[in-house]
Amino acid sequence: MATGRTHRPATRSRGIPEATVARLPLYLRALTALSERSVPTVSSEELAAAAGVNSAKLRKDFSYLGSYGTRGVGYDVEYLVYQISRELGLTQDxxxxxxxxxxxxxxxxxxxxxxxxxxxxxxxxxxxxxxxxxxxxxxxxxxxxxxxxxxxxxxxxxxxxxxxxxxxxxxxxxxxxxxxxxxxxxxxxxxxxxxxxxxxxxxxSIELQILAFHEQRKAGEEAAGDADAVPPVAARKQQQPSTDQGPDGDVPAVMPA
Amino acid sequence: MATGRTHRPATRSRGIPEATVARLPLYLRALTALSERSVPTVSSEELAAAAGVNSAKLRKDFSYLGSYGTRGVGYDVEYLVYQISRELGLTQDxxxxxxxxxxxxxxxxxxxxxxxxxxxxxxxxxxxxxxxxxxxxxxxxxxxxxxxxxxxxxxxxxxxxxxxxxxxxxxxxxxxxxxxxxxxxxxxxxxxxxxxxxxxxxxxSIELQILAFHEQRKAGEEAAGDADAVPPVAARKQQQPSTDQGPDGDVPAVMPA
DNA sequence: CCATCTTTGTGCACGCGTTCACAAAGACAT
DNA sequence: ATGTCTTTGTGAACGCGTGCACAAAGATGG
Structure with missing residues (x-):
């Protein structure tokens, strides 16, 4: 947009999507690591790989903060660390x-x-x-x-x-x-x-239950004469005949302590 | 390396959306509590309130598992506990x-x-x-x-x-x-x-940073011209030039007790 | 100063998830 | 049985987030 100088927060932090906010800490961590290795600049592609996200997503995320990159070069690591920190409110105690x-x-x-x-x-x-x-x-x-x-x-x-x-x-x-x-x-x-x-x-507890769900699904597909997806990485025995523990006579409480 | 694809072909096999799976443990917890109080049935409205979600969302979530409710009455607590447990794979060890x-x-x-x-x-x-x-x-x-x-x-x-x-x-x-x-x-x-x-x-660390972002936003609005909610107490924060942040010797995070 | 090359910033389309609103289903009373 | 009343199950609209693809911006080299 307008050849605005690099210093122009312009639009306040008004419209930053929640999903983007949730990823900023991730970028910040990756950038901090680069900063410690004295890397001066980084491309969206490299940074995205380090943060484990799609590069287009990363660029769009940064676009909400303003135009802090330089086309043909990438992003200035130190500057970006500062901008994200400021945006997240980490420059204060x-x-x-x-x-x-x-x-x-x-x-x-x-x-x-x-x-x-x-x-x-x-x-x-x-x-x-x-x-x-x-x-x-x-x-x-x-x-x-x-x-x-x-x-x-x-x-x-x-x-x-x-x-x-x-x-x-x-x-x-x-x-x-x-x-x-x-x-x-x-x-x-x-x-x-x-x-x-x-x-x-x-x-x-919730995280583990979600994992269990997918784990069960994986095991089920494997046994159910397969279908597609997930090539057998390492065929190994894992399922032990789950001793039918009956109607989950389990522990009583969800428990407090 | 330009392809760290960590994507699955989408929720294929079973039609249960990822977002729904993530909420099942929440429902299960609420249901378990009801079960301990020997509550026989519960309506989507009540259960939704207990789980902190919208009732329509809850009904739609359950619809992916099948039709386990009874119109005009609600859901059978024990039966639902069993069905969700089974779906999540919690009936096995x-x-x-x-x-x-x-x-x-x-x-x-x-x-x-x-x-x-x-x-x-x-x-x-x-x-x-x-x-x-x-x-x-x-x-x-x-x-x-x-x-x-x-x-x-x-x-x-x-x-x-x-x-x-x-x-x-x-x-x-x-x-x-x-x-x-x-x-x-x-x-x-x-x-x-x-x-x-x-x-x-x-x-x-990420969770706290997200909270800090919102906290900063709230403080900013407050100063600009508040209007509703939350009586401003002593929202005093000290400044501190984010100097060197040392060896980001990050260590693990947390878990519930 | 111009050509070329790299990388950003974003318009656009698509799919998932959420929410509304209501018809259908069943319970219950008469 | 029949009517009424409650609550489910879901069709449809909407909004958000994601990823593609590309034009614009700027660096770089001749």
Whole structure:
């Protein structure tokens, strides 16, 4: 479009498709790796391969941010890293609280990907009084009673819920009431939040079930005299006569803890 | 390399859309809860509310499985639980191996949602020799050298990667070579796998970045001229020149507890 | 300055997923 | 039986995301 100079954000971040937003972190990671290797520029083709996406898709994604590439050359790595970081809001510091310091909460607290992306663990919160004061990942755990105070004092707007399912909604309500407007939920429950609050969910159980579905499908086709697709990569025995475990007399609870 | 095609010919064999498959576990969870409360039947409206989706969508999803509802009444909870479980392949036993027993791997091993869904942790594997034999979640950790043997002996077809990013691809290759055809990846890396192998990725860093994007957008609008929802609390954020972000030593992400 | 070559940016078509809206199906009361 | 009432199952419209294909933009070389 108009021979606009390279510096022209032009259209604000108004119309960026959700799907594109979800891929920006992916591009950012690939670009960061290139940056560390001091690669000056990269073509859409190369970057797309590194990020595992289609090059046309990548170019279209970047087009929503503006015209940051140079035809015949590619994209300036450093510049793009900056632009994407800015667009994602990673040039500012985001204090985060983690509620529920069990196995998972501790793993999250130790997660290295936080700091390098502008996220800072402002506090670790747990309902168990015996945990209070105990340091996890170098940060002392605080009791739930302090929740509201912490959020307000530090201006926390992002909360991570890693509690058992049974406590999730209650914790969520308190976080929202205290001012949190974005929640990353690891508890296997559907959270109810007022309008204006974003919730993203991560659920291992669901991911595994989806894999199981496809796995079953693959096994079924294989056995059902095949059809098409999926050439036998490595014929091997895998299915053991699933001992008919009856009507799934399984474990009772979806379980909280 | 210009062709890292990771696409399948579309949802061919069975007509169930991918989006629907991804929601089935959600319905299953809601139904299981109802089942425990001995609720005999449920309408699409009620179940949809419990699962956090639109009722029309839910009905259409179920229509792909067949006509299991009764007009004027609703769906039989127990029957639907069985049908969905069967469709997802949860009526059989799925041995799973977890590779990389760090904070995250340990959290995964302790995850209670496994057993209740037909998943069984067949083995915990780590490259650190000093971990060998040490029990985690009641299961002794085994060394990477045993990987191939374990997979073949137990007929494992699902693998979970919870290693640092640097080791992920290598572990993935070994898993696939040994016979694994479904992988749940927690390492922040794009895995390259041959056709016929499914990979699902869980990445905490990406989820947080997406939240940050929306959070920034909300803050921006607020400043420009808000109008509705969410009372602005102390949305204070400190500035911090995103200087050097160090060795993006990204480590795995997360999972639900 | 012009020709050629590379790579971006995007118009367009297509397919998937979502949602609406309603006819058909069955339960239930009379 | 028959009518009414509830709720499913789905046809159809719509919108979003994806990928192709190509013209425009700019680099590069003569």
């Amino acid at each position: 985001w204090p985060v609280v983690i509620v529920g310091i069990g196995n998972l909460g501790a793993a999250l607290a130790n997660y290295g990907g936080f700091a390098s992306r502008g996220f800072r663990v402002a506090a670790l919160i747990d309902a168990d009084p015996s945990m209070a004061g105990k340091p996890v990942a170098g940060i002392p755990v605080q009791h739930t009673d302090e929740l509201e105070k912490i959020i307000q004092d530090d201006g926390v707007s992002i909360g991570v819920i890693a509690t058992p399912a049974g406590a999730a909604q209650q914790v969520c309500d308190r976080l929202v009431a205290a001012g949190v407007t974005s929640i990353l939920n690891f508890a296997p429950t559907v959270l109810n939040v007022p309008e204006g609050v974003d919730v993203r969910k991560v659920d291992l | 799925w041995p799973v191996v977890i590779v990389g027993i760090g904070n995250l791997g340990a959290a995964l091993a302790n995850y209670g949602g496994f057993a209740s869904r037909g998943f069984r942790v067949a083995a915990l594997i780590d490259a650190d020799p000093s971990m060998a034999g040490k029990p985690v979640a009641g299961i002794p950790v085994q060394h990477t050298d045993e990987l191939e043997k374990i997979i073949q002996d137990d007929g494992v077809s699902i693998g979970v990667i919870a290693t640092p990013a640097g080791a992920a691809q290598q572990v993935c290759d070994r898993l696939v070579a040994a016979g694994v055809t479904s992988i749940l990846n927690f390492a922040p890396t794009v895995l390259n796998v041959p056709e016929g192998v499914d990979v699902r990725k869980v990445d905490l």
